[in-house]
Amino acid sequence: MLYGALEAGGTKMVCAIGDETGKIYEQVSIPTTTPDETMPEIISYFRDKGIEAIGIACFGPIDLDRKSETYGFITSTPKTAWKKFNIVGYVEKALGIPVGFDTDVNGSLLGEITYGCAQGLTDAIYLTIGTGIGGGVMTNGKLLHGMMHPELGHVIIAKRSDDKGQCVCPYHDSCLEGLAAGPSIEKRWGRSAKELTDDAAVWELEADYIGTALVNYCMTLSPQKIILGGGVMHQMQLFPLIRRVFKEKMAGYINTKTLENLDEYIVPASLNDDQGIMGAIKLAIDAKTELL
Numbered sequence: 184m185l186y187g188a189l190e191a192g193g194t195k196m197v198c199a200i201g202d203e204t205g206k207i208y209e210q211v212s213i214p215t216t217t218p219d220e221t222m223p224e225i226i227s228y229f230r231d232k233g234i235e236a237i238g239i240a241c242f243g244p245i246d247l248d249r250k251s252e253t254y255g256f257i258t259s260t261p262k263t264a265w266k267k268f269n270i271v272g273y274v275e276k277a278l279g280i281p282v283g284f285d286t287d288v289n290g291s292l293l294g295e296i297t298y299g300c301a302q303g304l305t306d307a308i309y310l311t312i313g314t315g316i317g318g319g320v321m322t323n324g325k326l327l328h329g330m331m332h333p334e335l336g337h338v339i340i341a342k343r344s345d346d347k348g349q350c351v352c353p354y355h356d357s358c359l360e361g362l363a364a365g366p367s368i369e370k371r372w373g374r375s376a377k378e379l380t381d382d383a384a385v386w387e388l389e390a391d392y393i394g395t396a397l398v399n400y401c402m403t404l405s406p407q408k409i410i411l412g413g414g415v416m417h418q419m420q421l422f423p424l425i426r427r428v429f430k431e432k433m434a435g436y437i438n439t440k441t442l443e444n445l446d447e448y449i450v451p452a453s454l455n456d457d458q459g460i461m462g463a464i465k466l467a468i469d470a471k472t473e474l475l
């Protein structure tokens with residue numbers, strides 16, 4: 184059986200066709216401009232592909248409350264053309280097949296849970312550190328939506344006194360995204376994160392902020408694994424530094440067997456940056472199964 188997957192991002196829309204094993208047969212990328220321009224291109228890609236359902240892992244904030252009148256809408260995004268756009272309704276109407284829908288980061292987490300490094304787990308977190316910071320959460324075997332959906336990038340953490348940079352979040356004086364996402368690194372050090380690989384001070388500070396946030400997530404959500412993805416996490420030297428900060432700041436308060444091996448607890452994404460699109464396949468499978 185074939186399924187469609189749409190990883191809807193603020194800069195590009197990745198469209199793919201796959202099957203229930205997570206195998207991706209083909210994939211294209213369409214620039215995200217305006218709904219009027221971008222959506223017809225997406226639909227014409229998926230039409231006549233013989234897909235049974237489609238999953239959308241979407242940038243947000245989005246409305247995931249099925250009882251809400253605006254379920255399936257992108258809500259208050261700074262990308263104004265997409266504000267209040269009913270992406271689920273549009274795709275459902277155009278293709279006439281079941282549509283699964285969740286956040287981009289819940290999609291990536293679902294990909295890792297279904298096909299990747301978190302298989303068999305019921306509680307896990309996927310954090311992406313790129314242009315922004317966002318996190319997907321699974322608790323007790325279900326993707327967490329709650330009132331809306333978690334916004335792990337905007338947890339408030341203290342700016343370090345020796346940090347000469349600024350929190351670049353327009354909402355918060357001192358939040359994780361504002362202190363540690365790619366644009367913040369670039370602003371603080373005057374060069375793009377990619378060009379700073381050899382500067383130890385950059386990654387020591389970065390790991391301090393990320394490690395602190397992970398302690399907070401561990402305390403509040405009790406995940407069995409934390410997966411870190413996104414452009415910034417391609418700097419693999421961050422992993423041991425983050426684990427060290429995590430251990431120091433945890434200070435032995437939680438000492439489960441799982442936390443004894445932090446190499447297996449705080450891990451890189453495992454699906455070659457296909458975790459989002461593979462998660463969207465699973466959203467499609469689940470949308471189809473729900474109707475059976």
Ligand code: ADP
Nearest residue numbers: 313314315365366375376377413414415417418
């Ligand atoms: P997006 O978040 O827009 O989906 P990415 O996850 O690639 O895309 O994140 C882009 C951000 O990550 C940019 O700020 C960029 O500077 C940073 N980045 C991308 N690749 C790397 C890398 N190899 N090392 C460090 N930072 C990177």
Ligand code: ZN
Nearest residue numbers: 337352355358
């Ligand atoms: Zn913020």
